[in-house]
Amino acid sequence: MDELSAANGQPLAGKIDRATRHVSIDAKDPAFFQNPYPVFEAIRDLTPAFYWEEYQLWCFLNADDVNALFRDRRFGREILHVATREELGMPEPAPHLKPFYDVDSLSMLEREPPVHTRLRTLVNRAFVSRQIERLRPRIERLAHELIDRIEAEGRAELIEAYAAPIPVVVIAELLGVPAERAPDLLDWSHRMVGMYQFGRTRAMEDAAVSATLAFSDFLRSYVRERRGKPADDLISTLIAAEEAGEKLTEDELITTCILLLNAGHEATVHATGNGVKTILQTGLDPAVIFGSADATAATIEECLRYDPPLHFFARYALEDLDYGGIPFRKGDRVGLLIGAANRDPARFAMADRFDPSRAQIANLAFGGGIHFCIGAPLARLEMQISMPILFQRLPSLRLAEAPLYRDNYHFHGLEALRVAW
Template sequence: MKIDPTRRRLSQEPTDPAFVQDPYRFYRDMREAGPALFWEEYGHWCFFDHRNVAALFRDRRFGREITHLVGREALGWPEIEPHVAPFYEVDAHSMLEREPPVHTRLRTLVNRAFVSRQVERLRPRIAALASELVDGFEGQGEVDLLAAFATPIPVTLIAELLGVPVAMAPQLLEWSHRMVAMYQFGRTRADEDAAVRATLDFVAFLKGYVTERRDRPEGDLISHLISVEAEGERLSEDELITSCILLLNAGHEATVNAIGNAVKALLEEGIDAGRAFASPEATENTVEELLRFDPPLHMFTRYALEDLEYEGIPFRTGDRVGLMLGAANRDPAVYPDPDRLWPERPKVAHTSFGGGIHFCIGAPLARLELQVALPTLFARLPQLRIVETPRYSDTYHFHGLSKLDLRW
């Protein structure tokens, strides 16, 4: 890693194995040289401290979308290449990539369907699913927890919420992995082609279910999204399908990583699980501390929506800025002894779910999955131990393990 504090420049390959396996020790130096550095490999400014990351999430001069204000030509951007156009045609309907007023309409409609289902009522189902999964491997004495526990929980729940066969879970996962690869650093043409194929197949699959639910609505999320209405507005079919894809991709990828990272942290740090999950309040605190300590997403980007100056940095309309969640969550100005996993830590909001108008819509479900699955796992298998040092996948800025081999 090279930092030029005078020019406020940073050079660090996101694929460097040392960085991928422990970005936090790099973040310390970045934050001390900051609060912002121009990350040359990404080609934009990044903020590493909690104060600015939290503020920029809520600063309406920055947003997730820019071409609604300025055309690609004026920004100096090339046109979208034909071979990836199908992916971006679907992505364009995602509330995650839109700004008001479109974002406001989409979020209001999806929120009514998603939140109205009362996420809390899923608690018994999550508990039963977690126990069923442990039943399946308890007698083996060892397991890759990612494959046998962390992955099935979110993908099964999302499939059941959407009302699609749980037997489709492996296919849903494959589509999700291929699509999410479009957001990774250093993607290849092979990644792009695979993402487009996955996008087209996923859309075709969902269109069949949307048609079926229009004729025979049921109690699933697709039926709710078809029927939901606010101030005379409904979701178009393209918006509905993209919303379903977003809920799966975002909800599954992040939660798998969050569960895996959490179990790894609890075991490596020697945390007493009985104490950490002793009560609902203790469990809630522990989950929030785990999300702070090793979050599943480490960078979220915004565009400057106007010419402005922020922290002495001149931004032009369309300039991108990176908000470094993993670094902000270890800021000693906010979290004393930040590299310590402390379940009893006094509550201070972390940045793992983002903030502002794009705060993660699935945060209540993700929290509930962790609050139920983790205590269930440690209650059933109190002698859990790590077999060998877990390795993180080379998929920065997504931050999750490639496997987690455990014994008991």
């Protein structure tokens, strides 16, 4: 294999066999996960798709391919609805992981129609734009309250102090669980997300299982409470749907709440942190890029494009097929590289430049197709409110130290964002 190198000849974290298009990249190498973009640009210069040896699947880099594959119904998030484990040579999950997969397997993110359609239709009522817009005053108030707590200090770790509390409190209140339990919700979520990390350990698996059990027990207690005393929240709405015979089991209800709590904050936290970091590093004037509602919306979209919080999304081939000249057998997995697609120069001029004034072309930060992020309107609203308020309230905001990304390639977010003003 040949070493990967940038256009200027600088060596990069990876090797490629040009003849077979097989690539070796250690996703836990800091040289890669701190900045994966140059690695993918070097690969893109040679091929639009490559076989990632460590993941054992074909991956697509270009925006057109990633967009098409999100929508291609020959691929899906689950496979056991069209094939057996024996047919695919897929082993049963390890017994110690059963509690996690008992929950995860019921998630709408992991299902295909008709189950996915049924679950998403029930939940979508709470996430249409007109419903989300009602949350604007609460988000504004929360943003100011959080800055009130830190303003006199002159410095803060912004992920913990600002980026994380807003989405977790908002989604908790939307569901109808106590916002003061946010530390527990965040802890359970982080441990569960560890199951999707490449190279996970048995300790990470055990932590995810214990978090799943604790999270489920916590939510069941609120479901029991809401059955006897409904409120104006999403748990009550889902219970009403279940009791009206809309085929939502209690286990599905619990899993849906866990998914919304996890997905409802994880992406927004990292999109906010990555966006603030980028704005501070580029030195753009917040008064300009947040100078109007249109400018703010464009700036947030550019943050999501330039350094998105989710970089990798996998799907199964649901039948034998050919895509892009690559043969897939039923059950083969394909990797969609969202971060790379959002830097595709064929779609975005000067794609490696952060430019909020660029012509708005849809990016892929929230996915596409039937699994397009149901919380995208809420995430956008939270960022459009919280980021301008941050820069307005703290006009001398600056980086106190160089920020580093976490060792987690899939979910691309900062370990910490230490700032001063």
